[in-house]
Amino acid sequence: MDSRGQGGARGAVGSARWSPAERVRAMGTSVFTEMTELARSTGAVNLGQGVPELDSPAALLEDVARAVLAGSNQYPPAVGAPALREAVAAHQLRRYGLDYRPQGEVLVTTGATEALAATLLALCDPGDEVIAFDPCYDAYAADARLAGARLVGVPLALDGDAFVLDADALRAAVTPRTRVLLLNTPHNPTGKVFTADELEAVAAVCRDHALIAVTDEVYEHLVYDDGARHLPLAALPGMRERTLVISSAGKTFNVTGWKIGWVCGPAALVGAVGAAKQFLTYASGTPYQEALARALGSVEEWAAGLRSTLRRNRDLLGEGLAQAGLRPFHADAGYFVQADVRPWGHGDGVRFCRELPARAGVVAIPTAAFYVGADAPTWLVRFSFCKREDSLRTAVKQLVAAAP
Numbered sequence: 001m002d003s004r005g006q007g008g009a010r011g012a013v014g015s016a017r018w019s020p021a022e023r024v025r026a027m028g029t030s031v032f033t034e035m036t037e038l039a040r041s042t043g044a045v046n047l048g049q050g051v052p053e054l055d056s057p058a059a060l061l062e063d064v065a066r067a068v069l070a071g072s073n074q075y076p077p078a079v080g081a082p083a084l085r086e087a088v089a090a091h092q093l094r095r096y097g098l099d100y101r102p103q104g105e106v107l108v109t110t111g112a113t114e115a116l117a118a119t120l121l122a123l124c125d126p127g128d129e130v131i132a133f134d135p136c137y138d139a140y141a142a143d144a145r146l147a148g149a150r151l152v153g154v155p156l157a158l159d160g161d162a163f164v165l166d167a168d169a170l171r172a173a174v175t176p177r178t179r180v181l182l183l184n185t186p187h188n189p190t191g192k193v194f195t196a197d198e199l200e201a202v203a204a205v206c207r208d209h210a211l212i213a214v215t216d217e218v219y220e221h222l223v224y225d226d227g228a229r230h231l232p233l234a235a236l237p238g239m240r241e242r243t244l245v246i247s248s249a250g251k252t253f254n255v256t257g258w259k260i261g262w263v264c265g266p267a268a269l270v271g272a273v274g275a276a277k278q279f280l281t282y283a284s285g286t287p288y289q290e291a292l293a294r295a296l297g298s299v300e301e302w303a304a305g306l307r308s309t310l311r312r313n314r315d316l317l318g319e320g321l322a323q324a325g326l327r328p329f330h331a332d333a334g335y336f337v338q339a340d341v342r343p344w345g346h347g348d349g350v351r352f353c354r355e356l357p358a359r360a361g362v363v364a365i366p367t368a369a370f371y372v373g374a375d376a377p378t379w380l381v382r383f384s385f386c387k388r389e390d391s392l393r394t395a396v397k398q399l400v401a402a403a404p
């Protein structure tokens with residue numbers, strides 16, 4: 001009998017017998033793939049995936065075209081184009097007072113996605129545990145698994161329509177096997193921005209238990225409300241030396257297809273991530289890296305305009321969901337609004353999302369898909385607002401028409 005048991009799909013390639021390796025077996029078709037396919041096959045407005053329909057800076061696009069035509073088409077250094085590493089270091093210093101050396105403390109990656117994977121491969125041994133807050137971005141559990149580690153989800157507590165840190169639950173989740181605390185702020189899927197007090201509580205746990213912190217800050221420029229401000233965990237006392245900061249250009253410039261991200265941190269940690277990264281992609285996107293180096297220098301000007309578009313979109317969608325009789329939660333940041341679908345007589349967000357394309361011509365994602373642990377509010381659904389205004393208006397009109 002196959003030593004891998006009967007769980008995985010089997011196939012034959014010539015005379016070879018095979019089944020998927022243990023580490024990928026649980027990574028079958030996700031609800032994201034299912035909903036994207038539903039959007040394609042039904043022609044529904046896709047408010048599922050966070051793929052922006054918004055413009056990118058014209059000068060950035062022209063810069064990339066120029067770089068391609070000028071011959072910047074071969075491998076950049078594995079650690080990233082020097083100009084981009086310098087621009088990232090300058091950005092961290094200018095915005096957050098975090099001082100990184102472009103040589104050794106900044107690593108360019110193939111999106112935040114590769115940064116996350118390479119980081120967990122670099123930091124975790126088999127049997128280790130990584131803590132993240134539930135709900136969380138779906139790559140975290142998969143990356144931990146690829147590293148032989150296990151993602152432990154600590155649920156954010158629901159306080160009205162706000163997701164808040166439960167510091168006691170966080171402390172209780174730490175074990176002798178915990179290596180990494182993975183913090184995403186601003187947060188996908190909730191739109192939460194961790195407050196200064198919450199960050200201090202997270203930092204205290206990292207310091208007390210000698211944990212490495214990994215922060216996913218890809219929505220750092222997309223905070224909409226005056227009351228909320230993005231603060232990197234690394235800027236708190238005693239945290240720079242134990243934190244790897246991950247971000248990327250995708251959300252900031254509406255260039256998610258370019259897959260240019262970066263990691264900043266102490267040289268020893270960044271070096272370990274680079275060791276894994278060199279055998280994943282080695283390097284990527286030379287012309288994009290060169291153009292983004294210039295764009296990052298004046299990102300504040302661009303991001304102010306993008307924020308006002310996204311803030312308008314958020315309000316349009318939120319008001320539309322309320323008009324349709326769903327109960328939208330407030331999002332301070334990011335691309336997504338959560339809505340309680342119980343007013344439509346549904347306690348099951350998965351079923352709601354499977355039925356929604358036929359019922360209202362709209363695709364959304366059940367929030368339960370973002371939970372690692374068992375405590376998911378099954379009645380929450382995530383709608384994306386990084387879309388053109390006409391897409392959102394169409395979706396709202398159809399939702400209102402389909403309301404019970």
Ligand SMILES: Cc1ncc(COP(=O)(O)O)c(C=O)c1O
Nearest residue numbers: 111112113137188218248250261
């Ligand atoms: C929280 C979070 N982290 C990371 C990523 C991936 O970023 P990138 O496109 O730069 O790989 C995303 C993309 O949706 C995200 O939402």
